[in-house]
Amino acid sequence: MVAMALVWLVLLAQAAWAHYTAMDTNPGVRRLALALAQPLSSMDDPVEARALVRGMAQTLNALRTDLALLGGDAVLLQLQDAHGRLVHSSAVDIPLVAVAGPSGHAQLVIAGRPHWAAWESPGAWRVLVAEPRVSDARLLGFIGEDLAMSVLLAFPLVGLPLWLAVRTGLRPLQRLGAQIAERSAQDLRPLQNLPPERELRGLAQAFDQLLARLRAHLAREKALVHDAAHELRTPMAVIAAQAHVLLQAPEGPVRVQAAGALVHALQRAAHLSEQLLTLAALEQAPSLRATPLDLVALLQDCVVQRSGWADGLGVQLSLEGPDSWVLPLDRQLLWSALGNVLDNALRHGCEPGPGAGREVLVRSTQEGREVVVWIADDGPGIGADEQARVFERFWRSPHARSSGSGLGLTIAQQALGHLGGSITLGQGLHGRGVGFTLRWPMAFG
Numbered sequence: 001m002v003a004m005a006l007v008w009l010v011l012l013a014q015a016a017w018a019h020y021t022a023m024d025t026n027p028g029v030r031r032l033a034l035a036l037a038q039p040l041s042s043m044d045d046p047v048e049a050r051a052l053v054r055g056m057a058q059t060l061n062a063l064r065t066d067l068a069l070l071g072g073d074a075v076l077l078q079l080q081d082a083h084g085r086l087v088h089s090s091a092v093d094i095p096l097v098a099v100a101g102p103s104g105h106a107q108l109v110i111a112g113r114p115h116w117a118a119w120e121s122p123g124a125w126r127v128l129v130a131e132p133r134v135s136d137a138r139l140l141g142f143i144g145e146d147l148a149m150s151v152l153l154a155f156p157l158v159g160l161p162l163w164l165a166v167r168t169g170l171r172p173l174q175r176l177g178a179q180i181a182e183r184s185a186q187d188l189r190p191l192q193n194l195p196p197e198r199e200l201r202g203l204a205q206a207f208d209q210l211l212a213r214l215r216a217h218l219a220r221e222k223a224l225v226h227d228a229a230h231e232l233r234t235p236m237a238v239i240a241a242q243a244h245v246l247l248q249a250p251e252g253p254v255r256v257q258a259a260g261a262l263v264h265a266l267q268r269a270a271h272l273s274e275q276l277l278t279l280a281a282l283e284q285a286p287s288l289r290a291t292p293l294d295l296v297a298l299l300q301d302c303v304v305q306r307s308g309w310a311d312g313l314g315v316q317l318s319l320e321g322p323d324s325w326v327l328p329l330d331r332q333l334l335w336s337a338l339g340n341v342l343d344n345a346l347r348h349g350c351e352p353g354p355g356a357g358r359e360v361l362v363r364s365t366q367e368g369r370e371v372v373v374w375i376a377d378d379g380p381g382i383g384a385d386e387q388a389r390v391f392e393r394f395w396r397s398p399h400a401r402s403s404g405s406g407l408g409l410t411i412a413q414q415a416l417g418h419l420g421g422s423i424t425l426g427q428g429l430h431g432r433g434v435g436f437t438l439r440w441p442m443a444f445g
Contacts, residue, residue: 376435
């Protein structure tokens with residue numbers, strides 16, 4: 001219906017434009033004036049000329065009385081002689097209409113009303129024909145009503161085939177919708193019997209891709225829950241055992257040892273829980289909150305917070321870079337990434353033991369339009385066969401001397417990914433140890 005209404009409006013505009021164009025270039029009054037001029041050119045008798053004009057006016061106005069659009073408005077015909085004197089006027093109450101030139105056409109205001117007028121000067125006469133101008137609203141209403149009947153007649157001829165075509169075209173989509181609606185919330189298998197239609201096949205394939213992402217997401221969640229339960233089992237067992245010892249043991253070294261082991265197990269469980277919550281939040285694709293911050297100040301806070309730990313290990317923890325570097329940063333994401341990589345360097349590169357490192361360096365630089373932070377140690381390093389697995393969740397090297405959650409580097413990789421950056425593994429300090437390169441765009445937000 002909207003389409004048919006638009007067609008009606010276009011046709012109305014076209015008809016109105018054609019009417020006004022014709023009235024501006026070759027109006028009907030001009031053709032009538034030319035038709036009268038031909039017989040008048042051979043007439044010298046005023047009586048004959050007056051009779052011709054009077055008869056034409058009576059005939060023409062009699063025909064116009066039956067036309068609804070014209071509303072009974074009469075056409076004015078005036079006959080003038082060569083000296084511009086009025087010889088005859090079809091409306092006795094309208095005086096002589098003065099015009100310029102021997103012939104022409106124009107819009108004139110006659111008796112206070114706009115008219116389309118045309119005049120010719122055949123022989124000894126000048127004949128003027130003037131038609132009252134129909135108002136725009138009346139003209140458009142008449143044309144629109146006439147066109148509406150045609151559009152209404154055409155509506156079933158257009159609407160019925162269109163309805164059948166849409167109904168037939170939507171039937172495959174309805175079948176596809178019914179196939180999806182019949183599925184349970186747990187059924188994430190790919191769709192069966194993909195529709196042959198090219199447009200719907202693309203939709204079905206996109207839906208299958210969405211199901212594949214959901215299956216992968218659920219698989220990751222199940223793996224996370226399984227691994228979390230497995231990882232928490234050890235500290236929970238230690239907590240239960242040491243709590244039993246504390247209840248049974250008298251005051252003395254055994255009780256003190258059990259209390260220390262209990263505190264350590266609680267700290268490990270708390271750290272693991274915190275890492276799990278951080279990883280879960282990062283996997284939900286958090287929105288970036290970029291605000292202008294000093295990257296150097298952020299790195300200094302990371303280093304200062306771990307300086308006591310480093311001093312206890314006898315490790316020189318240093319920071320290199322500019323004095324200040326203000327950038328649009330997401331503090332929470334960067335704090336997670338930088339802190340976990342730095343913790344990894346101190347925990348696995350500098351813990352006491354054979355080949356332990358004694359230096360950790362944090363360096364910030366700019367490469368092109370990227371921010372680069374390098375965190376390196378001079379510890380025992382990571383074997384080539386293990387480097388491909390360092391970013392896996394809960395993975396810990398069997399050669400590691402200290403325990404950890406196995407989530408730190410995974411969290412750092414996830415955080416850098418949300419910033420549009422990456423983290424890579426490379427050579428550490430002085431040809432030893434491990435160096436992690438963190439990079440992200442300077443204007444990531």
